[in-house]
Amino acid sequence: MDEKLETMVLVRDAVKTYRARRVLTSLSLSVKKQSLYGLLGPSSCGKTTLLNCILAVKQLDSGFINLKVRCSKEIGYMPQELALFENFTMKETFHFYGNFFGMEVKKINKRMYELVEFLGLPECAARPIFTFSGGQKRRVSFAVALFHDPTLLILDEPTVGMDCVLSERIWSYLLKLTTEGKTIIITTHYIQEAKNCDMIGLMRHGQLLVEKSPGQLMAFHQSTNLEEIFLDVCKKQDGLQDAIDLRDKILQEKKKSSKASYRLFPDNNWFDTYRFMALLNKNVLWLRRNKLAASGTAILPLIIVFLYGMVMGKDPKSLKIALLSQEISYDGDLGICNGLPDSYFETLNCTLPSLFTCPFIDELHKRDINIVLYKDYSYIARDIASNKVWGSIEVPQNFTTALINRIENGLRTEDRIVEDGILTSRIDGTNAIIKIILTNHLKESVERFYNNLLLSCGMSEKARIIPMQYNDPLFGLKESAFDQSALPGFLSAFAFYFTLIYTTSAIMMEKVLGLLDRNTAAGMTYFEIVGAHLVVQFVIMLMQNTIMLVVFYIIFGYNFEGSVALAMFIIVTVNCVGISFAFLLTEIFDKELSTAYASIGATVTVFMTGGIIWPQEGMHYMLAALSNIIPVAPVTKGLISIIARNYAITHPSILVGLFSNLIWTIVFTILAYIVHRINKVM
Numbered sequence: 001m002d003e004k005l006e007t008m009v010l011v012r013d014a015v016k017t018y019r020a021r022r023v024l025t026s027l028s029l030s031v032k033k034q035s036l037y038g039l040l041g042p043s044s045c046g047k048t049t050l051l052n053c054i055l056a057v058k059q060l061d062s063g064f065i066n067l068k069v070r071c072s073k074e075i076g077y078m079p080q081e082l083a084l085f086e087n088f089t090m091k092e093t094f095h096f097y098g099n100f101f102g103m104e105v106k107k108i109n110k111r112m113y114e115l116v117e118f119l120g121l122p123e124c125a126a127r128p129i130f131t132f133s134g135g136q137k138r139r140v141s142f143a144v145a146l147f148h149d150p151t152l153l154i155l156d157e158p159t160v161g162m163d164c165v166l167s168e169r170i171w172s173y174l175l176k177l178t179t180e181g182k183t184i185i186i187t188t189h190y191i192q193e194a195k196n197c198d199m200i201g202l203m204r205h206g207q208l209l210v211e212k213s214p215g216q217l218m219a220f221h222q223s224t225n226l227e228e229i230f231l232d233v234c235k236k237q238d239g240l241q242d243a244i245d246l247r248d249k250i251l252q253e254k255k256k257s258s259k260a261s262y263r264l265f266p267d268n269n270w271f272d273t274y275r276f277m278a279l280l281n282k283n284v285l286w287l288r289r290n291k292l293a294a295s296g297t298a299i300l301p302l303i304i305v306f307l308y309g310m311v312m313g314k315d316p317k318s319l320k321i322a323l324l325s326q327e328i329s330y331d332g333d334l335g336i337c338n339g340l341p342d343s344y345f346e347t348l349n350c351t352l353p354s355l356f357t358c359p360f361i362d363e364l365h366k367r368d369i370n371i372v373l374y375k376d377y378s379y380i381a382r383d384i385a386s387n388k389v390w391g392s393i394e395v396p397q398n399f400t401t402a403l404i405n406r407i408e409n410g411l412r413t414e415d416r417i418v419e420d421g422i423l424t425s426r427i428d429g430t431n432a433i434i435k436i437i438l439t440n441h442l443k444e445s446v447e448r449f450y451n452n453l454l455l456s457c458g459m460s461e462k463a464r465i466i467p468m469q470y471n472d473p474l475f476g477l478k479e480s481a482f483d484q485s486a487l488p489g490f491l492s493a494f495a496f497y498f499t500l501i502y503t504t505s506a507i508m509m510e511k512v513l514g515l516l517d518r519n520t521a522a523g524m525t526y527f528e529i530v531g532a533h534l535v536v537q538f539v540i541m542l543m544q545n546t547i548m549l550v551v552f553y554i555i556f557g558y559n560f561e562g563s564v565a566l567a568m569f570i571i572v573t574v575n576c577v578g579i580s581f582a583f584l585l586t587e588i589f590d591k592e593l594s595t596a597y598a599s600i601g602a603t604v605t606v607f608m609t610g611g612i613i614w615p616q617e618g619m620h621y622m623l624a625a626l627s628n629i630i631p632v633a634p635v636t637k638g639l640i641s642i643i644a645r646n647y648a649i650t651h652p653s654i655l656v657g658l659f660s661n662l663i664w665t666i667v668f669t670i671l672a673y674i675v676h677r678i679n680k681v682m
């Protein structure tokens with residue numbers, strides 16, 4: 001059989017819907033080997049969708065596609081979008097695709113010079129592509145499709161943005177390629193351009209209206225103007241619209257029972273070392289080219305951990321408290337309390353040298369509380385409202401005498417006198433942490449003041465001691481510090497966040513630019529994308545984890561009881577959850593912004609449910625039960641066990657965390673793969 005008459009691409013009864021919207025309706029098309037096939041039609045008629053289905057980037061709902069190629073290497077695809085790494089130079093771009101297709105370096109260079117010359121591209125191959133003009137960028141994209149000398153070329157509007165001279169050159173080059181054995185499918189809006197094609201397919205509303213050679217079309221419609229012919233064909237289709245609608249209805253019914261089938265590339269491996277290495281080099285090169293993003297992977301963790309070390313858990317200093325003492329006259333300062341001896345209580349003997357307001361104030365000063373004297377409560381209320389003071393303490397008029405009376409008379413003290421000897425405080429509740437800290441300081445100050453007072457009044461130590469003794473904790477620090485105890489939780493949440501944002505941004509960039517589709521059409525598999533990103537991500541996450549551990553435990557000196565290697569291992573498992581979740585998000589969303597919102601939402605959820613900001617024991621009981629299975633939450637307990645308790649990997653709290661991370665990594669990866677498959681069909 002004459003090879004030229006053999007069919008290279010055969011599409012039969014292709015039906016494709018995007019959600020409920022039908023884009024291809026029972027479309028059949030056949031492209032002969034070594035021919036130039038022009039697929040023409042108005043915008044949105046479904047040309048790109050058809051090409052994507054031919055390239056197996058998308059799947060038909062029903063119908064049949066057969067390609068006479070042995071592997072994806074035999075196809076060259078130029079998408080409508082640029083689909084180029086614009087930070088790469090032209091040379092790097094050609095080398096990436098050359099390596100991707102397993103070409104030798106010598107051959108890559110030879111091909112590069114040929115194409116640069118033919119397409120009139122800038123001589124300086126070392127210039128990044130973003131410095132090129134729009135037309136030059138399109139020519140680089142065209143060159144990429146031709147680069148590995150494929151047998152079947154699929155070009156989606158290659159001449160857009162090119163001047164008529166260049167466009168003419170490209171058409172004659174394409175014709176020359178067909179004489180050299182190539183088959184070409186080309187889409188264009190410029191209908192007249194297609195007069196050079198061997199065959200023209202006129203598409204409208206997802207259907208192929210006509211499939212004839214330009215000569216046949218012109219003879220049949222007695223016109224040399226393809227645009228006129230196209231309009232003529234469209235008018236006839238409009239006349240037939242009712243019949244077509246009826247046929248569509250029948251087809252819809254048929255579609256439910258028929259399945260799509262493909263005969264594509266039998267030897268398209270799920271993993272190819274050339275492709276993998278090219279992708280890996282590309283990821284490394286991308287980091288080298290994007291110095292800002294690369295340095296961000298180190299600077300962001302540094303900034304965040306330094307901020308944590310400098311901000312979290314530090315006691316608020318010089319908090320102002322209003323003092324309204326009816327014992328001491330208001331004169332704007334605390335001069336009346338000046339001159340207290342250092343060993344005040346030892347010389348006091350329940351009386352002099354001053355009123356008891358003063359030693360109490362002294363205790364507050366020792367805790368860095370700033371006392372401001374007031375003469376009237378209305379001023380205090382005004383200043384609390386405007387945040388000038390954090391609360392108030394009121395000292396009754398006979399505070400000193402009432403206290404002495406109470407100490408001397410014990411249980412016999414009258415109620416009225418007991419009341420006169422009681423301090424009243426009112427702390428602003430708008431900031432819960434300051435309220436807790438101030439209340440604690442007040443309690444400690446009163447306790448110490450009262451204890452010393454009892455001592456100075458000669459009360460025996462046995463009677464003075466409060467019936468509670470606080471021993472050192474078994475684990476953790478004696479002085480409970482929020483920053484120390486919250487650190488394991490923050491470590492795991494940060495590890496999740498850093499990997500999530502890096503992975504989502506790297507993949508979304510490629511997706512939005514159309515690079516994922518271009519490379520998928522060129523044979524790149526899901527496993528190769530994931531693998532190549534994992535290798536780079538692994539190095540980055542080890543660096544980020546090391547930065548966090550070094551800054552927290554060496555520079556800031558937080559307490560670390562357990563094994564650093566085990567902590568690192570646990571954090572790496574959190575990274576794995578972050579990466580797999582990132583893959584899922586990038587499959588679900590098409591826009592970078594949506595992925596960013598989802599990443600922030602997920603990180604906030606990890607912070608809220610991981611017992612980091614507030615203990616899990618305080619959660620709603622249903623959520624508290626769920627927190628044991630929410631991603632990352634269980635591992636926080638495991639990290640606490642390592643960092644504060646020096647437990648081994650065999651401890652149940654650590655095993656549960658590891659198991660949870662393993663399960664979530666697997667679940668997210670499987671879900672990402674399922675959504676990836678669904679996206680092809682949708």
Ligand SMILES: Nc1ncnc2c1ncn2[C@@H]1O[C@H](COP(=O)(O)OP(=O)(O)OP(=O)(O)O)[C@@H](O)[C@H]1O
Binds near residue numbers: 046047
């Ligand atoms: N992923 C998608 N989800 C939903 N609708 C889509 C999707 N891709 C394309 N469409 C819709 O399908 C229709 C056909 O789109 P397609 O890109 O195939 O048209 P086209 O003929 O190539 O148009 P143009 O010449 O303007 O590129 C359009 O209405 C488009 O909005």
